[in-house]
Amino acid sequence: MADEQRRNEGELVVTDxxxxxxxxxxxRRALPTRGRRTVGPWCFVDHMGPQTFSPTKSFDIAPxxxxxxxxxxxxxxxxxxxxxxxxxxxLIRPGQMNLMTSGEGIAHSEENPGVTSGQLHGVQLWVALxxxxxxxxxxxxxxxxxxTFEMLNGxxxxxxxxxxxxxxxxxxxxxxxxxxxxxxxxxxxxxxxxEFEYAVVVTKGELSVDGTLITPGHLAYLGQGRDEVxxxxxxxxxxxxxxxxxxxxTILMWWNFVARTQDEISKAYESWMKSDDRFxxxxxxxxxxEVGPPPWFRSNR
Ligand code: MN
Numbered sequence: 001m002a003d004e005q006r007r008n009e010g011e012l013v014v015t016d017x018x019x020x021x022x023x024x025x026x027x028r029r030a031l032p033t034r035g036r037r038t039v040g041p042w043c044f045v046d047h048m049g050p051q052t053f054s055p056t057k058s059f060d061i062a063p064x065x066x067x068x069x070x071x072x073x074x075x076x077x078x079x080x081x082x083x084x085x086x087x088x089x090x091l092i093r094p095g096q097m098n099l100m101t102s103g104e105g106i107a108h109s110e111e112n113p114g115v116t117s118g119q120l121h122g123v124q125l126w127v128a129l130x131x132x133x134x135x136x137x138x139x140x141x142x143x144x145x146x147x148t149f150e151m152l153n154g155x156x157x158x159x160x161x162x163x164x165x166x167x168x169x170x171x172x173x174x175x176x177x178x179x180x181x182x183x184x185x186x187x188x189x190x191x192x193x194x195e196f197e198y199a200v201v202v203t204k205g206e207l208s209v210d211g212t213l214i215t216p217g218h219l220a221y222l223g224q225g226r227d228e229v230x231x232x233x234x235x236x237x238x239x240x241x242x243x244x245x246x247x248x249x250t251i252l253m254w255w256n257f258v259a260r261t262q263d264e265i266s267k268a269y270e271s272w273m274k275s276d277d278r279f280x281x282x283x284x285x286x287x288x289x290e291v292g293p294p295p296w297f298r299s300n301r
Contacts, residue, residue, distance in 0.1 A: 012210045013221040017047065017201075025051055025059045025120070030201045030219040032253065039199040039221065040244015041174040043069065043251060043258060044126035047203055047216065050077060054117045061110040062286035065272045065279040066102035067265075068134045068251075068258035070127040070171075072178065073098040073110065074159060076203060076238065078120035084108035085280030088140040094122075097143040097159050099170050101129070105268065106138040107279040109286055123203065123240055125178065127160075128251050128258050133173045143170055153186030153233075156241075164191060176244030181231075183207065183238070188231040190241065198222040198229070198243035205237030214239075254294045262296045269293060 015036060017028035031045040032038070053059050059080075073080060075094045082090045082098050085107040092098050100108060129136075147166035149156045158168045161177030177196065181188070183205075192198060200209065200220040207214055209231050214220045222229055224246070231239075251258050254265045271278040273290060282288075 010223045010226045012212055013223070014212060014214065015219050015221070017217045017219060022046065022048065023059060023061050024057055025049065028217045031199070033219065036219070036221065037251065038128065038247045039197055039242055040176045041128045041130070041247045042125060042176070042178070042199075042242045042244065043128040043247070043253065044124075045201055045219065045240070045242070046124045047201060048120065048122055048124065050119055050121035052117070052119055053112065058112055059120050060112055060286055062289045063107050063109045063282035063284050064256055064289040065105060065107045065268065066100070066256045067105055067268045068129050069102050070129065071098075071100045071102075072125040072127065072159065073122065074125070074180065075120070075122035078118055078122065079113050079115065080120075081111045081113040082108060083111065083282050083284050084140055085282050086138060086140055087283070089283070090140070090142045092142065095146070095157065097146060097170065099141040099143065099160075101139040101171060103134070103136045103138040105271070105278040105280075107282050107288075109282050109284040111284065111286065121203075123201070125242070126258065127174070127176070128247055130174055131249060131260075139171070141171060143168070151188050151190070154181060154183040154188055156181050156190065174244055174247070177242070179241040181239045181241055183231065183233045183236065185233055185235055188233070189228050190231070191228050192226045192243070194225055194227050195245055196243040197224045197246050198226070198241060200239050200241050202237060202239045205233065205235055207231045207233050207237045207239060255291055262294065265294055266297050269297065270299065
């Protein structure tokens with residue numbers, strides 16, 4: 001429950017990510033976890049890889065539906081081909097962002113663009129859409145270049161939102177920010193918004209915040225009320241900094257759907273399984289992903 005989440009002023013809370021799989025790929029799921037469902041509107045944080053793929057170990061994610069969210073795909077290594085039911089077909093590389101807004105329904109696949117072997121390393125993030133836009137049109141944006149800001153010992157890339165004068169043009173339906181921090185060895189100061197809550201997920205190396213060492217596989221929740229955060233690193237490190245105004249609506253997540261009620265999810269599930277027009281078609285050769293029903297599901301027919 002949202003009220004169970006700890007939001008103490010600036011108190012660091014470190015939780016373990018859950019090791020799981022997406023297709024054949026191992027991921028560390030840093031959000032949601034027991035006790036924390038959201039950080040701002042961010043409701044899902046998967047750190048995938050780094051992992052080697054080959055003709056026998058693919059990372060293809062076949063067509064599947066989404067509801068009530070935005071997906072952010074961001075790579076540190078490798079390439080992914082995105083296809084969706086709006087007809088978008090977009091390759092992404094490290095430093096580029098694919099931002100898909102589901103509205104009431106979209107389907108997509110994320111596929112190997114024909115490379116037979118290599119490394120894949122990245123994050124997939126979900127943003128819960130507020131009720132003001134979650135019933136809106138679906139949309140897709142590719143950002144080939146994003147604004148950056150310099151720090152004394154590193155650089156930040158602003159995916160969504162702003163840090164100082166670095167303002168991303170990506171669509172944003174809530175007050176929020178998403179940043180990749182590329183840190184060299186040393187001390188770092190990142191300006192924050194006091195009204196936002198924040199979390200840090202380290203994807204390479206390690207960093208120290210408030211005297212605590214943070215490594216990959218954890219979510220370091222920074223709370224609200226800070227106007228800056230200080231990190232220190234003894235070697236190169238990479239981390240995602242995610243934040244926003246605490247999301248006040250209680251969301252219900254099941255499979256790839258973010259909703260408010262079981263009934264909304266049941267209807268979306270039924271539409272996907274019946275292959276009706278709601279989620280459209282993805283021009284992919286992979287067979288669509290189907291799963292068993294949610295535990296409360298009763299078909300209307
Ligand atoms: Mn997806």
